[in-house]
Amino acid sequence: MNDHVHPTPDAFPTFADIENRIERVCARVPGSDRQPVLLKMLLQHIAGGLNSRMNEVLREYNLNRISFLALVMLVSSGGKPLNPSDLAEATGESRANVTRICDELVAKSLLRREPNPEDRRRIDLYLAPQGEELVQRTLPKIQNHAFSPFNDLTAEERDLLEAILKKLLGAFA
Amino acid sequence: MNDHVHPTPDAFPTFADIENRIERVCARVPGSDRQPVLLKMLLQHIAGGLNSRMNEVLREYNLNRISFLALVMLVSSGGKPLNPSDLAEATGESRANVTRICDELVAKSLLRREPNPEDRRRIDLYLAPQGEELVQRTLPKIQNHAFSPFNDLTAEERDLLEAILKKLLGAFA
DNA sequence: GAAATATAATTCAGAAATTTACTATCCCGG
DNA sequence: CCGGGATAGTAAATTTCTGAATTATATTTC
Known part of the structure; x- marks a missing residue:
């Protein structure tokens, strides 16, 4: 990180x-x-x-940015599991690092690992109830405290920024 | 980093x-x-x-982003020295990390350290000739290869992006 | 269907970054 | 001019991250 x-x-x-x-x-x-x-x-x-x-x-919650992002990605799957490599891609972290992050999250009972029945190379990551709770509690705080600088932009500026950044990101392909 | x-x-x-x-x-x-x-x-x-x-x-040049940025900042001073804490501020790195980076750069003879005569707590960092050369060689390459995604934006979009990002950064004060 | 190739996750060694603490120096109020 | 507090740079300990193997399973090709 x-x-x-x-x-x-x-x-x-x-x-x-x-x-x-x-x-x-x-x-x-x-x-x-x-x-x-x-x-x-x-x-x-x-x-x-x-x-x-x-x-x-x-x-305050003994989490770092990457762990949190992993949890958020899992919440977004709505009960469906994700594989470590999905998380690596979504977060932009190396796969080795994702393995470590998942170890931590499992140790905190925020996540559980299960072997994928169809492809036995894969591991399915399931969000534990505590993990969902944690996101519910922390995400609004992140929104208020961490992302407050965005409030200084007007709605038009934010939309414009979003559009330009999307275009820019597209240029990385 | x-x-x-x-x-x-x-x-x-x-x-x-x-x-x-x-x-x-x-x-x-x-x-x-x-x-x-x-x-x-x-x-x-x-x-x-x-x-x-x-x-x-x-x-290719055995440099990382931070070391390079440190050299660029020194080029920008036009022969005047910078202190490690200036570099820390400009790069957004911790002071401890800047010390380490400077160790590396000194070892590669791209930089030299001298005690500041007026304030003996301070160290003055001077760009070595090889350091200047290196920036001259690498910066255009960075521009062409690394920053090429910006070319996909129109001139108006780039200006707009610049303005919005500046405003956004201002909101962090 | 066997061999070669590709993919998924992990492990491990070492690099890089942060945190805490320490030394030296400066500055300010009395 | 001196004692408390700030600042600059570094050092050491710890944590975090990467990069190169490693193991196991799938997939492709012939």
């Missing part, structure tokens, strides 16, 4: 400083363009900030 | 699947709203994808 912005007292001082630096570097390096670098930095800082905030909330 | 999307053969299959899952979860959990969760996931996947691509390019 190499994704944290360190919680310094003043973690987001002036992005303008960083922007100036980017301008200067790109002016000096031929073949470089300021905007993609800037966008990359913005995305990085925002994603990092959101992750930090999520972790702050989840710490 | 807990920030990688694992390079599976098909790392960005259909985000639509994930979107459907989010819809279902939020329908089931009172006090949750689909859009912020969706935006968070989009940001996460895009930032992770960009990081993976950067690391792919940088691997």
Whole structure:
């Protein structure tokens, strides 16, 4: 989960400083363009900030971001199981890491593993009742505390952002 | 750098699947709203994808994303030194991690450390000539290979994205 | 239907990141 | 000018993550 912005007292001082630096570097390096670098930095800082905030909330429940995401994905399946590799894909984590995360979740009785009867290479992951409960309790808190920065955008801006980010993500194929 | 999307053969299959899952979860959990969760996931996947691509390019040079970013920040200072804590702030990494990164960079003769004459707690980090060269060589490659997804956006979309992301980042203060 | 190839999950070694604690220095109020 | 508190950098211990095998099962191909 190499994704944290360190919680310094003043973690987001002036992005303008960083922007100036980017301008200067790109002016000096031929073949470089300021905007993609800037966008990359913005995305990085925002994603990092959101992750930090999520972790702050989840710490009270002894969960980390990935474990929580795994639980959410399972809630979304509505009782149907998921395989570890599904989780790896959905979360963007390595499969080895997903195995470890699942070990933790099983140890906390939030998840249970069962062999898949049709394909015996596979393991089916079922959400335990406590896991569902935990998501019910924590997701609204995440929404309120961690995701509050989105409230500073207007509805139009959020829709626009959603559309542009979807298009951008599509470009990774 | 807990920030990688694992390079599976098909790392960005259909985000639509994930979107459907989010819809279902939020329908089931009172006090949750689909859009912020969706935006968070989009940001996460895009930032992770960009990081993976950067690391792919940088691997040839035995660098990782953070080390590279540190070098870029130093180039942006135009010969003036930076302190480790400046780098920590700019990169969003912990100070302890920056110390380690600098150890590596010094070992590779891309960076040199000198005590600050005015404040003896501080260390001044100077870019070595090889470090400058390395940025000159790698930044254009990063631009072409790693940041190419931005080319799928129109100029208007990029500007809009920049503006919205800046506003969003401002909301973290 | 046997051999070759591919896929799923895991294990394990080592790399990378965080947390806590420590040292040295600076700064401010008295 | 000195004592308490802040700040900078690092070190050590721990946790987390990855990457390369490993094992077991499916699937394809001939």
